[in-house]
Amino acid sequence: MPSDNAHTVPGVLPDGYARVAGRDKLKAEIVSNHTSAPSKDHRSKVASAFTHGAHPVPAIPASAGLQFIPADMFENDDHNDPRLGSTYTHALGSQYPYDEEPEVQLPHNLQSVSHIAVDIGGTLAKVVYFSPYRSAAAQDGQARDRGVLRFGRFETDKIEDCIKFMRRFLADAKSDAESRVRDWVGNESAMPYITATGGGAFKYYERIRRELGVEVLQWDEMECLIKGLDYLVASGTDEVFTYNTDIPPHSSTDPKRYVNSGPATYPYLLVNIGSGVSMVKVMSPGKYVRVGGTSLGGGTFWGLLSLLTGARTFDEMLALADDGDNRNVDMLVGDIYGTSYNKIGLDSSVIASSFGKVLKKKMEAEKRAEDGANRDPRRRSSLMQIEGAQDGAGGGDVGDGRMFKSEDIARSLLYAISNNIGQIAYLQSEKHDIEHIYFGGSFIRGHEQTLRTLSFAIKFWSKGSKQAYFLRHEGYLGAVGAFLKRDDGQPVTQ
């Protein structure tokens, strides 16, 4: 078992760090500062470290799951524009909830892992690669036979950033492999290559091959998801957890409970929530079928909220949801009945219609404006004032939400999408007679409300007979699977 904060322990700094002598302090700062958006000054320092240093490999902060900040962002003259930081550098959000998580341990044979895996989805491209540990005493190039998996993500729309990063990784890995061959500690099979999965592995196949000039092994997305899940579940680390919805939010008790690690129990349902949602029934390693899915996924949440609120990053949207009250926009059973609908067991607090209060409230506001206009001709323009409130000029907290709060809209949409996925997952598990439901994918991001809503939905619909399982590395299942695909044997865990 690795130490929980192995990546911050001096002397076991990962590959890349130890070799750039004299900058450990700065790099450590990157590691410890990654939970908040870097300040302008900080970014400038990082930029200069990356672009003017002796070693061109961008040093990825060592925390597994931490977002990679593309170096070229800092080569841009525009880094004085505060918008740039929030729009580009942190478009995917900087606050990852698992900053303290242990890295995942890999098989012993280093020479089989001189490659990088990429899972290119509709919105995000996820990379996974290996860094051997090197002690200070091992700087002679003799690697110790252990290391960690590292994780990073890019926007698929900026696939050029991802390719640029892979190019640097490969160049470094190649020179490393060549020096090993020279030193008789390596062989040709260790020459770097790329394993790729996700839709983009096919869409961008030619481009990646052409631009990087290395072998690109494509693997089926579902296969990789399952291989990644199986590996992580059996990894021996705190990876799989449940979420106890009986513990109220903000309680001192952690509603997350890590479950005993061990091989996955077949059959299971894997619900992968990325831009869209795939549901896969897994009967055994390598035997699976995609039973369904829904188009109402992360892409829907991000797309609609970017239209409806000023939020520009995923984390900003989730933060909005944290502060919102969906009852201001959702129609509850109590809003319709005035009470619970006991005969069929619907509590008054159940959401009858997501966003069901919006039209009603808009009409009311217009009517009030009309009434005002009727009483006093000088106030005729009040209706237009309400309409003008659409662009944030007044009348509501946030422009695009008009008279509705962005927070409330975000909360409502998060509930709607998570509940819906939970219900469909439950129904699919019923149809296919499955007990275990795992949720993965980049939508979840360890967000409390999302975990709570998905857990609650499974519990509610199954009347408590089923349980949702989550993973720390939820967004990287496919990438981990692609990484492991080189040899199909069961990965060794420490």
Place this chain on the structure above:
Amino acid sequence: MPSDNAHTVPGVLPDGYARVAGRDKLKAEIVSNHTSAPSKDHRSKVASAFTHGAHPVPAIPASAGLQFIPADMFENDDHNDPRLGSTYTHALGSQYPYDEEPEVQLPHNLQSVSHIAVDIGGTLAKVVYFSPYRSAAAQDGQARDRGVLRFGRFETDKIEDCIKFMRRFLADAKSDAESRVRDWVGNESAMPYITATGGGAFKYYERIRRELGVEVLQWDEMECLIKGLDYLVASGTDEVFTYNTDIPPHSSTDPKRYVNSGPATYPYLLVNIGSGVSMVKVMSPGKYVRVGGTSLGGGTFWGLLSLLTGARTFDEMLALADDGDNRNVDMLVGDIYGTSYNKIGLDSSVIASSFGKVLKKKMEAEKRAEDGANRDPRRRSSLMQIEGAQDGAGGGDVGDGRMFKSEDIARSLLYAISNNIGQIAYLQSEKHDIEHIYFGGSFIRGHEQTLRTLSFAIKFWSKGSKQAYFLRHEGYLGAVGAFLKRDDGQPVTQ
């Protein structure tokens, strides 16, 4: 069987019409003009007919399913304001697709139906009541023993309009009943009353009782839905139809096919799509269980579209959807893979993520604006221009949709919600071993794309083994059920 256009045949004008001598022509105009929003002139004429006529009962156009236009709308001084017409009078839309449908025939005993039924949902209140046919020769008060059911709807938020209408109905019915008692053709049991269902029947119970001073019989919503469905299915009229998705849109062949009428086949799943969605498994008349539902229903469609587009009425929203292309906002399998994902049978045209292209396109536009600003300092403001496009000042076809077309957004949302309901309905039908799935509720409104999407979803998920059934009077199941609840015997059909 009644004539298909009984309501426009002179001499069989329904109750209320024949008695207001000399205005038949005007009233016929109301009937025939109801598919388009009345012009200002037309509305003024109607207003004057309603408010200055000898008989105070507002003459509801005879077409079943036609929206009732509250008389008080025309007493408002503001009827010169074109907004009033679109915002209030036609908030629920005027273009009802079943204008030519036959009315539903009722049992012979007129004296048991001197009541009005109301189903008060989260967004709409639906009324159903009975009008006996009276020939010109029968104006002596001697009614013929047949008539039609009439349908109307109000916004629940304007429940006062609905109550006002019921008051007029009841006053008329009461004086009618009293004259019958005087004439020895009626008895006390024919004194008017109200049957009510839906959540609002409970929420507004005291208010309706107090304001109208008559008996209000409350009936359970699910029971009424089922009773209404059973009655309509067995009504002997063209009521139940299927939709053939193999026939392309705008084809000369009607994709709707009316199925042989007869008793409903048990068990069936009733999917009622109002503001929210309820799914009820019906084992036999009176034996049912609510098996599920979803909060993503009509209220979500109306609410989100009212925020995202300039549309203010349901029909306007549906008309937008007709003209839209969801591929401009939805992420398709082909957008991710560059091709189909054949291994798991996902065609490139399948929607992977609803609204999944929105964030991507927004970021691209911002990046272009930034790039432009970088090249030319004078163009620094271009980013702000893009942001300014949010309120419709430029940059896109419709302000609230920013650089996206309202039409595309409406189409995407219609697909998302209909597909989702279809999938959940299918999964529930599988879990509960049900063959027949009926769709009802005010969301559908006979809209082609909605019918097509729901039909396709059932066909797709069931691999062609199941079929969606629709009803002409889809929005009035609960109200019809409440109307029939007075006597629980099997209704007689002609």
